[in-house]
Amino acid sequence: MSFNRVEDESFNTNFDIGSLPKHYEYNPFVSDEDAESEKEDLPRLVLMGLRGSGKTSIQKVVFQKMSPNETLFIGSNNSMLKDVVNNSAFVNFQICDFPGHFDFTDPEYEAESIFQGCESLIFVIDAQDAIASALNRLHSVVTKAYKVNNNIKFEVFIHKVDGLTEDTKMETQREIHQRANDDLIDSGDEQKIYISFHLTSIYDHSIFEAFSRVVQKMIPQYATLENFLNIIISTSGIEKAFLFDVKTKIYVATDSSPVDMQSYELCCDMIDVVIDLSNIYGLGEDPGLMNDPAFDDQSSSLIKLNNGTILYLREVCSFLALVCILREDNFEKQRIIDYNFMILRKGIHRLFELKEKEKESFQFNKLLSLK
């Protein structure tokens, strides 16, 4: 059986399968006022690495919904690319992608201004390439960055692992970890600088999972969110709960039980299904207008799997959704789960309000200091 694509002019080609179009503005907690000046105050996440290691591809796949195969045609960067990710109070930062040939030791570049406002530095290493020069660059980058700003969180993405066997993956990770630490010991920095390592590829969910962990470290309220989720799973018979940013499929929080990749992938697939169906059936009368978001405060979904497991999704606010995995038997108490969910939702809204107040007082103090 084959399907012919219907050539209909009213068909809106702005949709990417499995994603929200980038210009949706459903964001009740982030106002547009003073947006430009606010952008400069956002925490900065910096992507660095050698030429061709995959930095721009990562940024485009995770935040701009580019399909992995399209990255083959990106071409090399010659200047720094900056993007603002502003989905909710928790997923709210600027991301700077520096070209591979960028040498911050060159006086032309001001290392201070790059690393000063930097919250997290992701160094990408191509695992399919020789790693020696990447490790040298990693060492000079982290030591320089640490001198400028000792609050930076250092993350290494051992990237393009899709081309490696399971054994080689582990071996490469072990080698990179070992050699990076040896370099820190040689320079006497091993007590001060801590680097986290992640195996990643744009061809599977590993890049989203790794980014989730990076973003979680940038959320000061993470412990509170984790605690909320621990309470809801223990009181509602839920096995695993994720708080997802549905735009990027980054999970901003989860309960404290270990994350297994399959559960995460299942939840990501569920979000794709919900968004795709909403894109098709959830829009208003005129699909060209795109006024009604594919994800709004009415969004919820329940999927029963054939192994007696249920996936349950509920909107929390502004592109955040709670996605839970639970046994079908436990879903008999749906009213209790829904009640607990309402309490959780209120708690998260309160956190948002506190965060907004914190931001306002920060801006107020900044204004005062300028006077």
Ligand SMILES: Nc1nc2c(ncn2[C@@H]2O[C@H](COP(=O)(O)OP(=O)(O)OP(=O)(O)O)[C@@H](O)[C@H]2O)c(=O)[nH]1
């Ligand atoms: N196999 C594989 N290839 C990847 C992956 N990520 C990126 N690539 C490929 O790597 C090549 C280089 O990617 P870029 O994103 O341009 O690399 P870059 O680090 O931004 O390069 P510069 O701009 O020169 O610094 C592209 O052909 C991508 O398709 C991955 O996870 N697996």
